[in-house]
Amino acid sequence: MRFVLFDVLGAEAQFQRMGFTDATRDVLDAVLDEAARFTETVLAPLNGVGDREGCKLDQATGKVTTPPGFKQAYTQFVEGGWSGLTSPAEFGGQGMPHAAGVPLKEMIDAANLAWGNFPLLSHGATEALLHHGEAWQQEAFLKPLVEGRWTGTMCLTEPHCGTDLGLLRTRAEPQADGSYAITGTKIFITAGEHDFTDNIVHLVLARLPDAPAGSKGISLFVVPKRRVDRDGKVGDANAVRCGSLEHKMGIHASATCVLNFDGAEGYLIGHPHKGLAAMFTMMNTARLAVGLQGLGLSDRALQNALRYSRERLQMRAPAGPMFPAKPADPIIVHPDVRRMLLTCKALVEGGRMMGYDAALQVDIAHHAPDHAERKLADDLVGFVTPIVKACLTEWGVECTYHALQCFGGHGYIAEHGMEQLARDARITTLYEGTTGIQALDLLGRKIMQMQGAGLKVFLGQVAAFCDAHGNDPALADFIAPLREKAAQWQQITMQVGKRAAANPDEIGAASYDYLMYSGYVVLAYWWARSVAAAEASAQPQAFKDDKRATARFYFARILPRTLAHAAAIESGSAGLPELDVAIA
Amino acid sequence: MRFVLFDVLGAEAQFQRMGFTDATRDVLDAVLDEAARFTETVLAPLNGVGDREGCKLDQATGKVTTPPGFKQAYTQFVEGGWSGLTSPAEFGGQGMPHAAGVPLKEMIDAANLAWGNFPLLSHGATEALLHHGEAWQQEAFLKPLVEGRWTGTMCLTEPHCGTDLGLLRTRAEPQADGSYAITGTKIFITAGEHDFTDNIVHLVLARLPDAPAGSKGISLFVVPKRRVDRDGKVGDANAVRCGSLEHKMGIHASATCVLNFDGAEGYLIGHPHKGLAAMFTMMNTARLAVGLQGLGLSDRALQNALRYSRERLQMRAPAGPMFPAKPADPIIVHPDVRRMLLTCKALVEGGRMMGYDAALQVDIAHHAPDHAERKLADDLVGFVTPIVKACLTEWGVECTYHALQCFGGHGYIAEHGMEQLARDARITTLYEGTTGIQALDLLGRKIMQMQGAGLKVFLGQVAAFCDAHGNDPALADFIAPLREKAAQWQQITMQVGKRAAANPDEIGAASYDYLMYSGYVVLAYWWARSVAAAEASAQPQAFKDDKRATARFYFARILPRTLAHAAAIESGSAGLPELDVAIA
Structure with missing residues (x-):
């Protein structure tokens, strides 16, 4: 990670010239060390239990309980100041560049992808509010999101429409007080309900009564789980409820919710009928983030497979024993095992440069001193985003495949954790737009x-x-x-x-x-x-x-x-x- | 299937010239119809429940309970005469050619792969006994196996050795009565314990006391779950016990057992120290069978994806609406969806020819009137077996991937059954020798x-x-x-x-x-x-x-x-x- 950031991308100089004066090599080194400590000692040990236990829904109350240890880990995450690492200082963040948050993101995804999905969605909500929210909305919602006291969601998909959001049916009725009553069913809502925080900020796509048909009639609303008034005061429960949790192939600890909005109180964000455009401004970073998920899982899988291939003794090297004192040679001596490991290594280390540079270009697009340079970086970000998202996730599926294969039959059983990585990786080529999209x-x-x-x-x-x-x-x-x-x-x-x-x-x-x-x-x-x-x-x-x-x-x-x-x-x-x- | 068997391979004429007089087109057509009915109405509906419930081990008794409906389905399978379809008539089989059993096998794998693993291993035991068993062993064990009253296993793997069987440690001590006391731990034993039948015939690789080191010191033993004497009389429980069931990525309903042999009574099959060679004679057909598993899963996945792609409405065709009266076009109009479906179709239909021809070559290698032709077919079988095994299973992983991808996020949830197919497919590139092997x-x-x-x-x-x-x-x-x-x-x-x-x-x-x-x-x-x-x-x-x-x-x-x-x-x-x- 350090090689990529500092030697390949020259990130320190880049950050300095963009005015991120705090983002020095020393500070970034310390951030990397601390991020490694937190993810290795707190998140990684919870990955297996999260998979086995999953999230549980109490149908009577609509409450979701996360796996043992998940909530405490989130508390440590918030207390460590990780939540707002790359968010603006004026809303309680640490104002670090986006690219400085990317290694943390990769580590979280490698350690515990499902856990990482809870804070992940807060970023989308934060960005939407930063770019399109009214002043009071920013005051009321942004600070708790940045500080991690609340989390966010993006409520797009409905049972009959995913890719084709033009078909969506959720309604928003204007109320006398300027708010809207939101009614409809959203599915596949990541972190839609959980026990990490008291409140959840749902960003919801819905149609106003006078909306044109199709994708040009969609508006964006902020709908908190507990009502929030214009002074930021938190009130009673809003009319939104988790109807069920999906049973998924992987990321069992990630709460994938059906959310039923039944006249829930919400507020319009940005202009009427322009919700899709507002949502799309978040899309690039969300897609880059999912790309990093593929990268993190690949790296974890490679590390495990490397260790196993050095330990597992089976057969002799083609040219004769390399460790004659042992009953057999470690399987890493076999060229075909090396082929699998090297494929992962080439895709992981190469993918890391690709993914980190995309993040750096996001920073340049926003913060470079020169307008022309910002424009070029913006074009580049738009261009590489689908490549990063799709390739890092397709390679994530491939690398978890090769790494599992190195374990032979032992890769297929839960004990070594390899099959979980493969199952978890499988979502990444689907959500935030399939590879085909x-x-x-x-x-x-x-x-x-x-x-x-x-x-x-x-x-x-x-x-x-x-x-x-x-x-x-x-x-x-x-x-x-x-x-x-x-x-x-x-x-x-x-x-x-x-x-x-x-x-x-x-x-x-x-x-x-x-x-x-x-x-x-x-x-x-x-x-x-x-x-x-x-x-x-x-x-x-x-x-x-x-x-x-x-x-x-x-x-x-x-x-x-x-x-x-x-x-x-x-x-x-x-x-x-x-x-x-x-x-x- | 009919096109491949009759139009491409000319199977009817082939069967006739090899003396399978019963294997006429009419009979084979009826077999296909009945096999379809059985697998569609009995096995396929149990695939989901098998995945959800899995097999359960009672630690106190060492007994394994299969998922609801599995045992009844096996009874129907046996009553339908499917168990011995391709086994010799002299042991209660129907004496059909091997290639005539292959469509049944593909249907079983498509309908319920995990269930199919129970009768599958009987074939290996049957073959080993047919080729290497003494007359009394054939009398005692073959008929119950062929009739499906008992099932078989192949006990090769130990915790420290899978691919490298030369390392195995299970011991066989000669007893005064000519039997052997088998002691050791075997892992990954498919159908090692279950409630389908009263007895299970374990074929076990072990070392005699005077065995040379390495793979040249391995002998093959038959070790029944309940003792069987030389007159075929079944006695009390043998000293073999299921110690645990593996928690696996897929094929949850397939009992993957740790078997502990603690001085269990067994009999030598074939010559001392020649067990590996005896085991390898079963390997070709076992590997071809696993190839068919990849094919069956691919075909099921394709059928599901085709249906979904015709039903799911999302976006419009690139050149404009093809179904203007509908809110959107079915996703099959999109070229990229067609690409995924056609990839599956090309691999499934092509793979079927490849897999079925390999089975036909097995028949020719054994039954062709001309010795030279048998030799050529035998060479061909040896050559295509690793290709069929590895490619059909790698393509099984690929096809279940594409087919799931056609479902988008809906493919990742359990509801549509697609993620189970992907998880089940993942074992096929591992067992019976990985793709690398x-x-x-x-x-x-x-x-x-x-x-x-x-x-x-x-x-x-x-x-x-x-x-x-x-x-x-x-x-x-x-x-x-x-x-x-x-x-x-x-x-x-x-x-x-x-x-x-x-x-x-x-x-x-x-x-x-x-x-x-x-x-x-x-x-x-x-x-x-x-x-x-x-x-x-x-x-x-x-x-x-x-x-x-x-x-x-x-x-x-x-x-x-x-x-x-x-x-x-x-x-x-x-x-x-x-x-x-x-x-x-």
């Missing part, structure tokens, strides 16, 4: 509609890097293939664009493979940068060798996946025959 | 040690097919790429062989990618054959079009994965840097 966002919106503004920025960075290191012997194996892939990426983009102009089906036909293709090229760039950064750093030689070896592995064994994706893209929509779509 | 079996043993005998047979079939259809306009799109891939496959095989001769690490470095490469080329052959078989059949035009369209999809979108695998193979062991292997 990220792919459409990338190709349909960021490339086609926005004419590839972000891609141009990114390719500019790649070209600049390749030019700077074109004669660098340390980079000799990487610059030429990177240039080649970048050129092919441009070419593919143009081809798809041309085809899509003639036939809108071509976007969806190419989108997934285009997304994954992009992810692998982006990762090639980061691996090349990693080698360059290691060389330029004060890291020990073994560290530099390790980075170069992993980069070589990445270029030789993973980057060629682009060949398959390119072929699939090229085949176009003609290769996707209609299946019978008749419906009753 | 299959890969070593293919490249290390079947290619290197056996000098690619099976590959030559297979490539001969491919060449003959390509020659026969070289001018067939219906096959115009498929023959050239198939020839090209077959040639590349040979080339890659020779390259790897050359490198491996110099450095044994090269086998393990290439094995996984070589295996998957092989699987995709094999599937290309089957898809080409599928098109040819459909054209030559009396199937309706829509059926022929569907096969051709799916074949096109396979060649355009899935076969290019070989490019990535070929590149990885080519990179060799040099691209797999040593990770620190120091152990304490």
Whole structure:
């Protein structure tokens, strides 16, 4: 993490020039140490019990009890000041840059993904209120959220609509006092009810009586679990109740609620009928956050698999015993086990650069002194967000797969915790927009509609890097293939664009493979940068060798996946025959 | 299934020439209908309850209770005569060919994988006794196994050894009466204890007192749960007890037992110290059976996803509403959803040809009139077994992934059953030898040690097919790429062989990618054959079009994965840097 932040991204200098004067290397080092201590000693030990016990709903009262130890851990989290680490100081936060919060986030996700979902959603609520809330709303809701005294939710999905929010039916009736009565059923509400805090701030999408049909008639409301008046005074229970908890494949300790709003008191946030746009301003960071979940789980899985592969004795190395005094060699001597571990290592360490840089670009987009630079960073964030979200989560599924596989049958039983990581990882390619939705966002919106503004920025960075290191012997194996892939990426983009102009089906036909293709090229760039950064750093030689070896592995064994994706893209929509779509 | 059996494989004629006079099309059609009825109405409805309730162990008695309905379903299975469908008539079976039992197996796995594991292991015990048992052992054990009155197990794994059976420690002490006292702990014993039958026939690997160290000192014993004397009389309880049940990611209803043998009475099967070889004779069919598990789950997942994708309304088709009277279009109109469904369809229907043909080759290897033909089929079975096992299970994981993804967040909750399929599928790439072990079996043993005998047979079939259809306009799109891939496959095989001769690490470095490469080329052959078989059949035009369209999809979108695998193979062991292997 330190290598990525400081050696690869030069985060300290970046933070300083953006005016985050407190975000010095010393402070950040201390934050990392403390975050590691908290997540290792408090959160990680609760991961198994959370999975076994899950959250429990008392149907009579609608109250949800979290697994043993979860609430106490949250209290420690709040007392440690973690809740508002990257929130504005004026609302009780510590005003650190977004990118400084990302390692904490990764550690939480690695230690206990389900627990991490409770504070996670507060960030979305905080952002929505910061950007769209009236002054009194900010006063009343922001401080308790930032301080962690309350948590937040995002209430979008309904039983008949998830991706297609234009179909939503929840109603908001204006009341005489300027508030609204919210009525409807929301599903899949993460942290929708729990015992961590006294109050929960629900951000709810609903329709006003005069709303146009479809997605242009959706407004955003703040609906607290306990009523809050305009002076911030907390009153009695609002008319919102948890109707049931979903039984899920994983993240059992994350309370996934059906919430029934029955004339609940709420307040409009932002403009009428503009709720979807307000919600979408939170989407980028929420999606980057889910990407980090995939990364955290991958890293945990890799650490476990590495340890097991060094301990488990089975068979001899192909060329003969490496540990003749032992009854067998550790399985890490087998090339195929190394292949699995190295695949995880390349995706985890590469993914970390990708994910952390996206966070840094969020900071630059908001805080860089120069407007033009902010604009470029904003384009870049929009462009890399679907890549980071989709690839880090798809790789999370892949890495938890490989790591479990290293355990053989022992990976399939609960004892080693590997199967939980695999089950937990499986949600990440679904929520906050499936991989398919990220792919459409990338190709349909960021490339086609926005004419590839972000891609141009990114390719500019790649070209600049390749030019700077074109004669660098340390980079000799990487610059030429990177240039080649970048050129092919441009070419593919143009081809798809041309085809899509003639036939809108071509976007969806190419989108997934285009997304994954992009992810692998982006990762090639980061691996090349990693080698360059290691060389330029004060890291020990073994560290530099390790980075170069992993980069070589990445270029030789993973980057060629682009060949398959390119072929699939090229085949176009003609290769996707209609299946019978008749419906009753 | 009928298309594969009769149109593609010409199974009826094959069965007839091998002397299975009862295995006529009429009889087989009736078997398929009845198997469908039984699995759909009896087994499938129990899949969910099996997952929720699991098996329960009474620690006081060591008895295991299966989920509600499971035992009754087994009684119906036995009463229906399914247990001995493909077993020899002389032991109470119906003497049908192995390939005629495969559709039943696929249906059982699709309907209720965990339930299917109880009768599954009887087949291994039956085979071991048929090939290696003394006459009295066959008399005493075979008939109850074939009739389903008893079930069987295979007791190989111990806590410290799974893949590396040479390390096993279970002891067998010769007794005065010619029996053996078996002592040791076996783990991961599928169907090791249950309430389906009065007796269970454990086949146990153990060491005799004078056994050489390693894998050449392992003998095979039959150890019944209740003692059985040489006259077949059943006596009192043997000294074997279920110590615990594993908590697993999936197949909750499959009893995965720790079995403690404490001087249990057993009998030697076959020769002393030759137990591993005896066990390996069962391995091919057991591995093919696990491959079918991957296939069955994939097919179930695809069927569910197809139905959901036709029903779920969300967004509009890219080119505009296809069902304007509905609030939204069914998601199957979206090209990316079609991509996921078609990927499953291509892998399932292609995998079915691959899996069923392997079973047919098992029959040919045993029953073809001509010795030379039997030898070729035997080579082919040995060669395709690791491909079928590994690829059908890896594709099972992939297909359950895509199918779940089609459901979005709804796939992650228990309600639709999709997440259970994904969890259940995850065991299949682990047990009966992980994918990595299959890969070593293919490249290390079947290619290197056996000098690619099976590959030559297979490539001969491919060449003959390509020659026969070289001018067939219906096959115009498929023959050239198939020839090209077959040639590349040979080339890659020779390259790897050359490198491996110099450095044994090269086998393990290439094995996984070589295996998957092989699987995709094999599937290309089957898809080409599928098109040819459909054209030559009396199937309706829509059926022929569907096969051709799916074949096109396979060649355009899935076969290019070989490019990535070929590149990885080519990179060799040099691209797999040593990770620190120091152990304490």
